Amino acid sequence: MNKYKLYSSTDFLNDDSFVEWLLKSDHDAEMFWDTFVEEHPEKKNEIEEAVEIYNHFKFTSEDLTLEEVFAIWNNVKHKSVEKRFSFLTVLKYAAVFVLVFTTGALSYYLYNNATEETEFTIAENKPLNFNEAQIILSDGKSVPLNSKESEIKYDATGEQVIIDNDTIRQAKKEAEPTINRVVIPYGKSSQVTLSDGTQVWLNAGSQLVYPSVFKERQREVLLIGEAYFNVAHNAKVPFVVRTEHADIEVLGTSFDVLAYPDDKMFQTILVTGSVSIETKSKGLLSGKNKMVLEPNQMFYLDKESGVNYVNNVDVATYTSWKEGMFDCDKLDLSRVVRRLERYYNKQIHIKDPLIGTYKISGKLDLKGDISEVLDVIQSFVPIDWGKQQNGDYFIVKPY
Amino acid sequence: MYPNQKEDAKLWMEFLDGNQGALSRIYLANINDLYAFGCKFSVDRSLIKDCIQDLFITLLQTHTKLSPTDNVKAYLFTSLKRKIIRETIRSSRFEQVMERGDYRFEVGFEKLDTQAFEHDNYSKKTLAVRSAIESLTSRQKEALYLRFYFGLSHKEIAEVLHLEVQSSRSLINRAVKKIRNVMRSDKKRISNFLYFLLAQTS
Numbered sequence A: 001m002n003k004y005k006l007y008s009s010t011d012f013l014n015d016d017s018f019v020e021w022l023l024k025s026d027h028d029a030e031m032f033w034d035t036f037v038e039e040h041p042e043k044k045n046e047i048e049e050a051v052e053i054y055n056h057f058k059f060t061s062e063d064l065t066l067e068e069v070f071a072i073w074n075n076v077k078h079k080s081v082e083k084r085f086s087f088l089t090v091l092k093y094a095a096v097f098v099l100v101f102t103t104g105a106l107s108y109y110l111y112n113n114a115t116e117e118t119e120f121t122i123a124e125n126k127p128l129n130f131n132e133a134q135i136i137l138s139d140g141k142s143v144p145l146n147s148k149e150s151e152i153k154y155d156a157t158g159e160q161v162i163i164d165n166d167t168i169r170q171a172k173k174e175a176e177p178t179i180n181r182v183v184i185p186y187g188k189s190s191q192v193t194l195s196d197g198t199q200v201w202l203n204a205g206s207q208l209v210y211p212s213v214f215k216e217r218q219r220e221v222l223l224i225g226e227a228y229f230n231v232a233h234n235a236k237v238p239f240v241v242r243t244e245h246a247d248i249e250v251l252g253t254s255f256d257v258l259a260y261p262d263d264k265m266f267q268t269i270l271v272t273g274s275v276s277i278e279t280k281s282k283g284l285l286s287g288k289n290k291m292v293l294e295p296n297q298m299f300y301l302d303k304e305s306g307v308n309y310v311n312n313v314d315v316a317t318y319t320s321w322k323e324g325m326f327d328c329d330k331l332d333l334s335r336v337v338r339r340l341e342r343y344y345n346k347q348i349h350i351k352d353p354l355i356g357t358y359k360i361s362g363k364l365d366l367k368g369d370i371s372e373v374l375d376v377i378q379s380f381v382p383i384d385w386g387k388q389q390n391g392d393y394f395i396v397k398p399y
Numbered sequence B: 001m002y003p004n005q006k007e008d009a010k011l012w013m014e015f016l017d018g019n020q021g022a023l024s025r026i027y028l029a030n031i032n033d034l035y036a037f038g039c040k041f042s043v044d045r046s047l048i049k050d051c052i053q054d055l056f057i058t059l060l061q062t063h064t065k066l067s068p069t070d071n072v073k074a075y076l077f078t079s080l081k082r083k084i085i086r087e088t089i090r091s092s093r094f095e096q097v098m099e100r101g102d103y104r105f106e107v108g109f110e111k112l113d114t115q116a117f118e119h120d121n122y123s124k125k126t127l128a129v130r131s132a133i134e135s136l137t138s139r140q141k142e143a144l145y146l147r148f149y150f151g152l153s154h155k156e157i158a159e160v161l162h163l164e165v166q167s168s169r170s171l172i173n174r175a176v177k178k179i180r181n182v183m184r185s186d187k188k189r190i191s192n193f194l195y196f197l198l199a200q201t202s
Helices: A002-006 A009-013 A016-024 A027-039 A041-055 A066-081 A087-091 A094-102 A315-323 A333-344 A370-380 B005-016 B020-038 B045-061 B072-091 B121-134 B138-148 B154-161 B165-201
Strands: A106-110 A118-122 A134-136 A142-144 A149-154 A160-163 A166-169 A179-184 A189-193 A199-202 A206-211 A219-230 A239-242 A246-250 A254-259 A265-272 A275-279 A289-293 A297-302 A308-312 A325-332 A348-350 A359-365 A384-387 A393-396
Touching: A009 A016, A009 A041, A009 B165, A016 A027, A016 A041, A016 B138, A027 A041, A041 B165, A066 B020, A066 B045, A179 A189, A189 A315, A199 A206, A219 A315, A246 A254, A246 A265, A254 A315, A265 A275, A265 A315, A289 A297, A289 A308, A315 A325, A325 A333, A333 A348, A333 A359, A333 A370, A359 A370, A370 A384, A370 A393, B005 B020, B005 B072, B020 B045, B020 B072, B045 B072, B072 B154, B121 B138, B121 B165, B138 B154, B138 B165, B154 B165
Parallel strands: A149 A189, A219 A239, A348 A393
Antiparallel strands: A106 A118, A134 A142, A134 A179, A149 A160, A160 A166, A179 A206, A189 A199, A199 A219, A206 A219, A219 A254, A239 A246, A246 A275, A254 A265, A265 A297, A275 A289, A297 A308, A325 A359, A384 A393
16 A cells, blocks of 8 residues: 555556556455545545546447347357358458358357356258248247247147147257247237246247257246246246346246347336346446346336436336237337337338327227227327328328 | 456366367457457448457467467457458558558547536536547557556556557556646646636626
8 A cells, every 4th residue: 555655646547456446446446445545635636636537538339239249159150160261351242241140050159157158059941031920940940920929838848839729849959958049020929938837928029049948957048129028936947038238037027028129228127026137248347237126116228328227117018018008108109109110010200309209108909900009199199190102101290 | 457357267278178168258258348449440340340250260260279368358359459450451442551550549439418518617628638538649549448448457458559568558657647737737727717707706
């Protein structure tokens, strides 16, 4: 501690442990520097100046999407086994790049803090069409899901899958985990019962990746989009939902997760039981953040700024979509419209930004046609709507 | 020492022992930082992604020739930077004569709150400091970025910059002093201004 007595602000910034404290501020470091300032009040100005200088270094940071992260790793695995050729030049042609990515085996690696690593591998025989509802089995075969609200059910062994009353068998390999994936485009939804009895309602525009049968000591799934989980209780094996921005860990409970890549926010809403949420670090600055939710609470994360909070909500508002209802409570029209777009797989253009800020409260029945829903909204707020020639919808102020 | 450094070093050893899965975990733990760092060298995002990809392919293919390191992040940063600079030069249309080791590094600042912008002295000062930071050399900016964004130590920064620890340390020190002086002179100007206001009202 003695050497610091002669330090100027710039000397402090040159000191590794001082900078470490600024970046991470763990408890011990906090104690150390608090004590130091207390014992050496004459250094307070220099330290404050050092902190002020440091605070000017607020740099922007860009992130890759989860899909990009996987795509790059996939290419790494493929290309590393081939003979090295001028591979960077090949990749300049986007079409070739896409082809390489969508054929062959696709691996999902999920980072795990525990000692065990999870690898989700799916063999793919043909390029994946994200506009078609389908389930992709471990052998790479994809089975289309034809109904608007499909139902998928696994038995306890994971070898038998019932899809809308049709039974499909898939052979299990001893060595590798059998990984399945459900892809639900906009305009459709699906209900999946996993091998442990956990029920998952997948909302429009979502994907779920999961093993057909869980390992003895691990229950993990990967979610892109929105899903409602009713997790079968098993005190010994926690159930983990991994998403791009946070991991959610539970024992047995019901909750809703909203993790669409094109949304600005990530949300988790707890209905019963308890869940803990671990957000993923952005850069090294923010570090990991763990939070426990109680029933009727929502965790909200703004992806861009990393700002997050927990508040009490009416859970029905967030979970009624699985019954084909959309419950809104003072929700901006723009958010409502975004939901309808996903649900019906239609574009709705709001012609005046002011209209987008209208608050909507009430229940929308989504079982009917999109025009019926727009009519209902029209009776709530002063708008007019219409259909463009290209099939898109638009919303304007009434004349 | 950066967070995760010990885990990375352990995984690196496992990777050198032939466990390829360990590299996938190093990849996932560092991919966002690598991408963020890479973006400062070039605006061409697909070039950066290609370079990251190529970097890990090289690692997988040459793992028997790699040596242990307790500084995985610094090692990855160094390799990525080398690849990006090489590719940037290669892909630039004109036969630019680039000095060896010459490159661009744009820090990129977070947006200021524009509402407070006009009136706030803080914003004015921030702008003055920012333009001072931007006027630093690429190497100085890079060093400060590694230090204050990723928390790399002097030893690690020296590795990425290809310098002796002592020279990298004094490079950072000079840059920080420059920023401090701009900050201080701005402070003086503001207090003079306040004094002027007080004199007027009394």
